[in-house]
Amino acid sequence: MAGRAITYELSADAVLGLETYHAARRERRLLVPRCRACGETHWYPRPFCPFCGSGELDWPEAAGEGTVYSFSIMRRAETPYAIAFVTLAEGPTMMANVVGCAPDDIAIGMKVRLDFQDSVAGEPFPVFTPA
């Protein structure tokens, strides 16, 4: 299945405090914030730990392995696309698209691998393909 065209554009406000994350994303690397104080990994990224409030975070790169927690195929779209919640090997579950396969090949529990898809404006965003 072809990826859906990503038309979303980031505002400046959305990047503030998350420059490390977005700089890596632009290099097609996914960072998953982990708290230095409590050790918890969180998603979506904040500039502080939502579990303990510490502002001391590490930004390790994700292994790129995930499992489909749930998904749905948007049939009414011009190009049908799969939205999913993917649970990363690092723990958190993130929203993303599953691309690169037929909709009927997607299933809960399916192993997927990190990839990046460029938006219309040329910004790479993390997506997943069958592992």
Added chain:
Amino acid sequence: MSLRGAACIVGAFEHPARKAPHVSTPQLHAECARAALADAGLTAADVDGYFCAGDAPGFGPMTMAEYLNLDCRHVDTTETGGSAYLVHVAHAAEAIAAGRCDVALVTMAGRPRSEPAVSAFSSAGAFTPPDQPFELPYGPAAINTYAMCAMRHMHEFGTTPEQLAWIRVAASHHAQHNPHAVFRDLVTVEDVLASPVVADPLHRLDCCMNTDGGGALVIVKPEIARSLARPTVTLRGAGEFVKHQSGGRVDLTWSGARESGRAAFAMAGVTPVDIAYASVYDSFTITVLIQLEDLGFCEKGRGGAFVADGNLIAGVGRMPVNTDGGGLCNSHPAGRGGMPKIVEAVRQLRGEAHPAVQVPGCALALVHGTGGSLGSRHGSATLILERS
């Protein structure tokens, strides 16, 4: 603070319009306000508290208090999407109990069918919500995020599309008696399953509509309620809860109803078997199923069996739900279904529902709303109301 008996709903109105091309949004609010106050036997001069959410124009209470010419010593703009008006009832009771107001007016209205751009949530574009860069690139819509809840529920508990379809079937049975309902034709399980899949596993008939329209409520302190001629509906329990993705620990199988329902039942001192009628938010069929489980009407995972075989149809099943036809068939003004949910519960408790769907001797009703998205972040609110 327990709100049990703290306030009474004495006026309730659902606007009959489902498409309102020639009435402005503030005018719809005003028509609803006037009708709800007339229902209560009160006037705008009696109002000293006003409640509204993001559907209200401009600065909300400032704009609307001026437009309606209200003198308010207490206002509240709590925004939890479509469930906001349930929260407003509870917050009005808190304000009344605290002596902050005696007569609270809640209004909601919108015209998404006639003028979508005007009806858009006014402050949504002002900032970038922090979740947005991690979700909007992927094309989330209302339906595909709710669909992911349904998909997971089916995976974990074996829930079937046929079972979900029964929720629509029940709504259509009720809506056939509602002259204002958008969809009044009876549908079958087969009809639902034959309608096109919009986002797997949800079909077109698993989805609510968006309509123009609105509604209003008048909530007063019990001493005032006793002086009025209309049947009194008293707040017995209330709960609210915001459920979200918990820092990435996503669990789509439960909703905030688990927490708001627990709080409301504890305050009311009753259990689900005591509830004669329930208005349960029906943005999609799956919403009803998950909420009924979370509210304790059946065990978690058993919602499919609970909603099947007409169990939600008044006069047929054990748990009549959404006897006006709900958001699936009757109305979903501005995509905010909490208001008509409360109004139908008030009708049931007053014995003023359509005779074909009136629950005989209805003394205790539950109203539950989910605002926002079941699949990401949502505001849950539960009210337990009793006839006095």
